[in-house]
Amino acid sequence: MPDHIAIIMDGNGRWAQQRGLPRTAGHRAGAENISNVVDAAMKHGIKTLTVYAFSTENWKRPLDEVNALMALIPEFCTGKLKDMMKNGVRLRTVGRTDDLPALSRMALLGTIAKTAKNDKFTLNMALSYGGRAEIVDAVNKMLKEGRKSITEADFQNYLYAPDLPDPALIIRTGGEMRLSNFLMWESAYSEIYVTDTWWPDFSEADLVKALDWYATRDRRFGGIKTK
Numbered sequence: 424m425p426d427h428i429a430i431i432m433d434g435n436g437r438w439a440q441q442r443g444l445p446r447t448a449g450h451r452a453g454a455e456n457i458s459n460v461v462d463a464a465m466k467h468g469i470k471t472l473t474v475y476a477f478s479t480e481n482w483k484r485p486l487d488e489v490n491a492l493m494a495l496i497p498e499f500c501t502g503k504l505k506d507m508m509k510n511g512v513r514l515r516t517v518g519r520t521d522d523l524p525a526l527s528r529m530a531l532l533g534t535i536a537k538t539a540k541n542d543k544f545t546l547n548m549a550l551s552y553g554g555r556a557e558i559v560d561a562v563n564k565m566l567k568e569g570r571k572s573i574t575e576a577d578f579q580n581y582l583y584a585p586d587l588p589d590p591a592l593i594i595r596t597g598g599e600m601r602l603s604n605f606l607m608w609e610s611a612y613s614e615i616y617v618t619d620t621w622w623p624d625f626s627e628a629d630l631v632k633a634l635d636w637y638a639t640r641d642r643r644f645g646g647i648k649t650k
């Protein structure tokens with residue numbers, strides 16, 4: 424079982440379009456689905472889930488779409504707090520969260536603090552996140568400390584969430600075969616599973632399919648088979 428799964432939640436727009444709804448309705452349904460998938464992941468013994476909720480490139484989307492996504496953050500934090508406390512879910516974030524509007528940032532900080540001691544499951548939200556931005560931010564932290572050279576293990580300590588294991592499995596919904604600047608450093612040896620299912624429709628059965636596929640993978644990390 425993968426300890427850490429990361430998900431590229433794509434297809435909200437197409438899900439909405441198919442129903443004749445605005446794209447923002449797709450994002451709302453997508454935000455709602457995060458909790459379903461957290462419950463399903465917990466049930467199947469996964470400890471950490473990272474979800475790609477907003478990328479550094481998503482700032483280029485129309486203002487009303489960006490605003491709608493930003494408004495979903497406090498809504499999620501307030502609406503899901505009770506369940507997170509009941510189920511022992513800790514909320515964390517990765518990304519340039521200083522760039523988020525104050526309301527979203529404050530809601531996140533509040534929920535992160537309130538759930539900090541929950542230890543059954545970690546929901547890690549990538550917000551204003553870019554894999555390249557993360558690497559550049561890490562390099563700048565290093566330079567500020569006056570470091571001249573570094574090892575891979577040391578570099579890990581400059582990332583946004585150094586304590587999290589690399590994701591063993593990355594799931595992408597919506598059918599596109601690309602990483603879209605997600606976890607560039609951490610995905611070096613991740614297994615990648617792409618499904619055509621749109622994110623708001625991604626269910627426990629879809630997660631189980633991904634986990635079954637993962638179980639068939641032979642993870643060698645560049646080595647050779649030893650048995």
Ligand code: FPP
Nearest residue numbers: 432433434435436437453454476495496499
């Ligand atoms: C990609 O679908 C999805 C996003 C850019 C945003 C993902 C965000 C959520 C699922 C909700 C976020 C939750 C919170 C609490 C902020 P797309 O819009 O590119 O879909 P399309 O490819 O079908 O157009």
